[in-house]
Structure formats: structure tokens, C-alpha cells
Amino acid sequence: MEETIRKFKEHLAKMEAYSHAFGVLNYDSETVMPKGGSEHLGMTYAVLSEEMYKLTTSPDLKAWVKEILAHRDQVDYITRREAEELFEDMERMEKIPMAEYVEYQVVQNAASNAWHTAKVTNDFALFAPHLEKLVGYARKFAGYWNGEKAPYDVLLDTYEKGLTMATLDEFFALLRKELLPVVEAVVQKGPVVDDSFLRARFPLPKQRKLSDRLMAVLTIDRDHCNIGEVEHPFTTNFSKDDVRITTHYHERSFASSMYSVIHEGGHALYELNVGDDIKYSPLGGGASMSIHESQSRFYENIIGRSEAFLTYILPDIQKLGPKALKDVTPHDFYLAVNKSEPSLIRTEADELTYSFHVMIRYELEKQLIGGTLAVKDLPAAWNRLYKEYLGVDVPNDTQGVLQDSHWSGGSFGYFPSYALGSAYGAQMLKVMERDLPVWELVAKGDLKPIVAWLTERIYQYGRLLKPNELILKACEAPFDPRYYVDYLKDKYTRVYGL
Ligand SMILES: [Zn+2]
Known part of the structure; x- marks a missing residue:
């Protein structure tokens, strides 16, 4: 033996x-x-x-x-x-x-x-x-x-063991029922803050400095993680010794790169904190795409778009950024980066409308793989669903069906991970809040205990445990999408004073 x-x-x-x-x-x-x-x-x-x-x-x-x-x-x-x-x-x-x-x-x-x-x-x-x-x-x-099995169910299972169309149909139906009315109420209410400062010219070298600062707050060790620049940000890991995140800098949209760095940084934290005993093993990476997205989206949205975090980080942004940011208050900054607006681009979407971008892709790939939608009819179907759920007209395929790289890599069944991951993160937060003074820590920029909590329950295991086992470890209960719905309803009710 x-x-x-x-x-x-x-x-x-x-x-x-x-x-x-x-x-x-x-x-x-x-x-x-x-x-x-x-x-x-x-x-x-x-x-x-x-x-x-x-x-x-x-x-x-x-x-x-x-x-x-x-x-x-x-x-x-x-x-x-x-x-x-x-x-x-x-x-x-x-x-x-x-x-x-x-x-x-x-x-x-x-x-x-x-x-x-x-x-x-x-x-x-x-x-x-x-x-x-x-x-x-x-x-x-x-x-x-x-x-x-239905081909699409087989593909879903390769991304998340045991995941089926039946589960996802139910999940997205709940989001439609509970969240579409909130989306409508937000649209009715209209903007609650002038967010034009987010489009002030922020020179790229200064944005690179902001990325360095964010990486430090996230507790990321730069000897083991660097930042590349690409069109569509992603994270690659070779082992916990060498993780690479990427971002895209837009001079007039610094928040875009800021949130890419925090998102990809969340993926990196997962990989960087895998247990040493499995670091060069096939078990040495994240357990599934959904668990991975639960981490990236947890840092990006739950932490990164919280008023506590923004209050902490705003002075650094003001030091590096243009004059237009000088008089912005933390609360206005919080309202601005949480602005909800039905839009065209998934990666730029706010938390509230985000899942509907995912749902649309889910519906389409389910039909593509199921054989009920031909590729040539895909752009029209895409545009129709964007109109139906988000009320937006898609002006061209670049901003429509061609925006994401996933299908071009043959990844069918991947998209639902983004919505599921967001939902996992909201459920984890509940248990974390019981164990840690989460918001006090975030307000001090001290994310170490949060990373340690997640390392103990998720990161260290790599692929040793299966996704459902990790959810049980982290949430002390099976997955329940209600936490996500409640989190979003509560947050947007506050942001928009509904
Ligand atoms: Zn991601």
C-alpha cells in the first residue's frame, strides 16, 4: 500500500x-x-x-x-x-x-x-x-x-455537486417574487444622491495605488498575489504560493476597478488560505465556483459596499483621488456605490439587480443546452429577457449577449454560481455576526478576524470538503435563500428610504 x-x-x-x-x-x-x-x-x-x-x-x-x-x-x-x-x-x-x-x-x-x-x-x-x-x-x-439526465443538469453538477434545474428554478422564482417589487420601487423612487463624483477623472497610476491599499486592507500578501490588467477581470491560482488577480482601470470610473480588486481579492483570499497540507495537491483549490463566488461577492458587496467599510476607506480614496471627491461624505459615498439601476452589464450591476442578470443567462443557457433555443436566435432572446425583467433596451450585442467570456470558453452551467454564491455569503454573514463584532472590525479596517473566521470554516479545507459540507460548516444549517432575500430587502429599503 x-x-x-x-x-x-x-x-x-x-x-x-x-x-x-x-x-x-x-x-x-x-x-x-x-x-x-x-x-x-x-x-x-x-x-x-x-x-x-x-x-x-x-x-x-x-x-x-x-x-x-x-x-x-x-x-x-x-x-x-x-x-x-x-x-x-x-x-x-x-x-x-x-x-x-x-x-x-x-x-x-x-x-x-x-x-x-x-x-x-x-x-x-x-x-x-x-x-x-x-x-x-x-x-x-x-x-x-x-x-x-437532462444535459443541462449534468453540466450544472460539474460546477456544483448535486445542483439541478429544479433547485435553481425555485431559487430564481423566489428572487423574482420577493425582489422584483423592490427593483420597481427603487426605479419609482429615482436617484437618492448625486453620484457624479464617481465619474471624476482618476488617473490610472493613482488607481493602481488605491489597488495596493485595498489589497493591504484585505490582508493579502503581495509576495503571493499580484495584480494583472485585462479587459475582463479574473483570478488564476497555481497554488496558495502563487495567486494572480486582475483588474481593468477606467479613468472615469475608479469604483469599477476598486470593486474588481475587492471581488478578485476575495477569490484570492480563499486560495491563499488553503491548508498547507494540501497546497500542492489537486485538493488545494476552492471547492466549487459557487463557494468561490460566495467569497468574492462577500468582500465586494457585503463588506466593500457597507457604510462601515466606506467610512474607513474614503479618506484614502480622497487622498489619491480628484478634487471632486474632497467634500464627499461617507454616507453619500455609501449611497452612490449602492445606487440601484436596471442596467445592461452584469459585472457593473448593483447587488439588487445583479441576480436578474444571472437569471437571464441561466434561462438562456438552459434553453441552448436543452435544444429549445438556436444560437442564431440568442441575441433576440437575450434582448427580450432584458426588457422583460430589467426594463432595459439592449442597443447592441457588445453590451448584450457578447459581454461575458464564459460561453466562449464552453462554460455552460457556470453563471448560476454567481447568484448562488451571493446567497451563500448572506447566510454566512448571519452566523459570523453572532461570533464577531463584524461591523466594528470593518469600521477599523481590521479584516483579519473575518478572514480567520472564514479560513477556519471554509478556506483551509480547499476541496477536501464538498460544497454542501462547507455550507453546513460555515452556516451551521443547509442553504436557505431567505437570508439573501432579507439582506437585500433590508439594505435597499435603507438606502432608498422605502
Ligand atoms: Zn468572481
Whole structure:
């Protein structure tokens, strides 16, 4: 058994190295690679993904995993969980023929390039054939993985174990019922503050300094986390030693980057605080997209858009920022960054309307994967739902169906994570407030105890525990979306004096 475990761990280290290399290439292509490099990169991806495929489906690995699982009571918990996770990945990978898997990587790479161009040039037709292929692959792969379930349910399960359309339909129905009336009331009421100071010219070098300050408040160790600049911010992690967040600076919208940094910083805190015993293991990352989003959105919105936090950070912003910010009061700043307005862009949406952006994507991809919506009809369907739920007219596809990168990467079933994550965060807050003087700490800019609380209940476990187990640890109860609804109703009632 000892020899088996040794070989198994050696193999895992090799897989980790490939995934590290893959990740660095991917990060490089998103941040600094010149556009012309994409064909060569596609060839490299094809070679690497073939090797990854072989490593993941290696008969030796399978034999070791099976042996470990057959003696699961005799092995340590980490090894057992590694074997369990691997077994699932292997089964999934094996069901896809290798040629198709390699082909898919190339298709994905081409789709991502086409999407970039299509978004810039507002040309959905350029992206449509690529998207059709990706939808085709997603449906086909879902069929390979589990031919008995609806393909979209199979895909949802790959992002969040056990998540189904039935759960999400109920979740979004509750949000529609409880929150759409609040959205309407807010629209009726209109603006409660002049927020033009948010559009004052804030030079980029000063915004970079603000990012550094925010990272420090978040307690992020810069020796293990840096900030890249991209069009669409994201976070990449190679291990807890090397996490990279990204942001996008707009001279006349400093809050946009400010909240990107806090959001991505939340993802980073999760990765940076995984337990040392699993840091180079396949278990050394976040448990699921939803749990990840529960953290990024917790810091971005619950903490970052609270009056306590804004009162604390405003003097620093005033020191770095333009004159227009000099006389702004913390309360006005709080009202301004919590302004709610039905809008076009998900990543810029306020907390109240945010989930409806997600719901629209959920409805659309459910239909795309379910085969009831053709790719060519997607822009019209998108625009119709934006009108129906948010009351906005979509002027072009760049600000509409082409705005997000997810579908261009073949990620169908990912979007619901954003709304679920937000809801998890609100539930965690309730328990945290019982244990910690959360708002006193935030008002002092002392986030350490909050990070420690989350590390104890979530971060340290990486993927050792499953999402529902982590929710139980953090919330001491199963998921309940009522907390989220109550949190939003309470917050916007106060902000808008409803
Ligand atoms: Zn995120």
C-alpha cells in the first residue's frame, strides 16, 4: 500500500506540473500575449492537453486509485479524498474519446479568439458558428457523462455537486417574487444622491495605488498575489504560493476597478488560505465556483459596499483621488456605490439587480443546452429577457449577449454560481455576526478576524470538503435563500428610504 501511495503521489505531482504550465500559458495569453501568438498557443495547448489526457486516464493511475479506494479505511484522509476526486475526474475524462477531447481544446481556443474580436466589433455572426460548436460539444459531453439526465443538469453538477434545474428554478422564482417589487420601487423612487463624483477623472497610476491599499486592507500578501490588467477581470491560482488577480482601470470610473480588486481579492483570499497540507495537491483549490463566488461577492458587496467599510476607506480614496471627491461624505459615498439601476452589464450591476442578470443567462443557457433555443436566435432572446425583467433596451450585442467570456470558453452551467454564491455569503454573514463584532472590525479596517473566521470554516479545507459540507460548516444549517432575500430587502429599503 505504501508503494502504491508513493507512485500515486508522484503521478499527482506530474499532473499538477502540467496544470501549472497550462495555467501560466492561459494567464499569459489573457494578459500580455500579443494577438498574433494565438495560433502557436493553440498548437501548444493541443500537445499539452493530449499529455494531460494521457496522465488523467493512465491505466496505472486508475489501478492505484482503485486500490486506494478499496482500502480507504487504511489510508489517511487527504489521500483518500484525492483518490475520490481523481476517480470522478478520470471517469468523466475517459468517457470522452481522446481525439474529441483534443479537438475540443482547439475549438475552445478558436472560439475564445473569435469572441474577443466579435465583442470589439459588435459582430455576433462572427462568434455564432463557434458558439454552435461549443453548445454541440457541451451537449455531447453531457450525454457521455450521464445519458439519463437532462444535459443541462449534468453540466450544472460539474460546477456544483448535486445542483439541478429544479433547485435553481425555485431559487430564481423566489428572487423574482420577493425582489422584483423592490427593483420597481427603487426605479419609482429615482436617484437618492448625486453620484457624479464617481465619474471624476482618476488617473490610472493613482488607481493602481488605491489597488495596493485595498489589497493591504484585505490582508493579502503581495509576495503571493499580484495584480494583472485585462479587459475582463479574473483570478488564476497555481497554488496558495502563487495567486494572480486582475483588474481593468477606467479613468472615469475608479469604483469599477476598486470593486474588481475587492471581488478578485476575495477569490484570492480563499486560495491563499488553503491548508498547507494540501497546497500542492489537486485538493488545494476552492471547492466549487459557487463557494468561490460566495467569497468574492462577500468582500465586494457585503463588506466593500457597507457604510462601515466606506467610512474607513474614503479618506484614502480622497487622498489619491480628484478634487471632486474632497467634500464627499461617507454616507453619500455609501449611497452612490449602492445606487440601484436596471442596467445592461452584469459585472457593473448593483447587488439588487445583479441576480436578474444571472437569471437571464441561466434561462438562456438552459434553453441552448436543452435544444429549445438556436444560437442564431440568442441575441433576440437575450434582448427580450432584458426588457422583460430589467426594463432595459439592449442597443447592441457588445453590451448584450457578447459581454461575458464564459460561453466562449464552453462554460455552460457556470453563471448560476454567481447568484448562488451571493446567497451563500448572506447566510454566512448571519452566523459570523453572532461570533464577531463584524461591523466594528470593518469600521477599523481590521479584516483579519473575518478572514480567520472564514479560513477556519471554509478556506483551509480547499476541496477536501464538498460544497454542501462547507455550507453546513460555515452556516451551521443547509442553504436557505431567505437570508439573501432579507439582506437585500433590508439594505435597499435603507438606502432608498422605502
Ligand atoms: Zn468572481
